[in-house]
Amino acid sequence: MVDSANFENIASYLQQFAHDRTIPPLEKWNPDYCGEMDLVIKANGEWWHEGRPIRRQKMVDLFAKILWREGDEFFLKTPVEKIKIQVEDAPxxxxxxxxxxxxxxxxxxxxxxxxxxxxxxxxxxxxxxxxxxxxxxxxxxxxxxxxxxxxxxxxxxxxxxxxxxxxxxxxxxxxxxxxxxxxxxxx
Missing domain, CATH: 2.30.270.10 (duf1285 protein)
Structure with a gap:
């Protein structure tokens, strides 16, 4: 299980994209798998981290930029790490x-x-x-x-x-x- 520090590290990394709606070139990135994060995208579209909803829409928007799917599994993907998350329906x-x-x-x-x-x-x-x-x-x-x-x-x-x-x-x-x-x- 990935700890909260990784959540903060990913959030810090994403700040460089905060004012840009461009989706990063995820298909070109091949990072190592780093485990799972307690992040769930609920069927109603809410994002929950460690049992609590993420209330900051800008944070959700940033994480949505690095969403990646492989088969039935979903990840947050950066150039250096790939972390599995849960998605109840569509992300x-x-x-x-x-x-x-x-x-x-x-x-x-x-x-x-x-x-x-x-x-x-x-x-x-x-x-x-x-x-x-x-x-x-x-x-x-x-x-x-x-x-x-x-x-x-x-x-x-x-x-x-x-x-x-x-x-x-x-x-x-x-x-x-x-x-x-x-x-x-x-x-």
Whole structure:
């Protein structure tokens, strides 16, 4: 188990990125595994360290920049250490969606609660999957990390899309650029 000193060391390291939303080149870093930290990203998006919620959003935003996924395991990754953390569901939440126009085409732009901004496209698809028996919408963000689309954002997506009745139930059809996404509402 990694102690609180590592939490502070990582926080200190991340201060250099505090005013920059750029995601570090995590794919180029190959640090040694340093153990586990008592850090849990709850299914509701809250970050907890040693049994207490992290209340400083800027700290959460900094840690979100160095989130890394390998299979079903999640880590905080720096150039010198890789520390395993726990994630109950998706490590990120989609907090906003907007429809934007680029070169005459309409796109859906997503924003996470940590200020990742991207367009729904082939690299960032939206899809449905079950969590605790409930079908929920998710989006691929970066480095195989996914974000849960919050309920209020999903209502905005319904306004941007079209509800259709299919043989297996209701679905939501969304278009972003040339890609159409079909989200089934039943399993």
């Amino acid at each position: 990120l939440l989609i907090s906003a969606v907007d429809q934007i126009e680029v070169d005459g085409k309409q796109y859906l732009q997503m924003t996470t609660q940590n200020q990742d901004v991207f367009i729904l496209d082939a690299d960032h698809p939206i899809y449905m999957r079950a969590f605790n028996g409930e079908l929920r919408p998710y989006v691929k963000v970066r480095y195989e990390l996914e974000a849960l689309v919050q309920r209020n954002v999903f209502y905005h997506l319904v306004n941007y899309g079209e509800l259709s009745e299919m043989s297996d139930g209701t679905c939501l059809k969304l278009r972003s650029g040339d890609i159409e996404y079909v989200l089934g509402m039943s399993e």
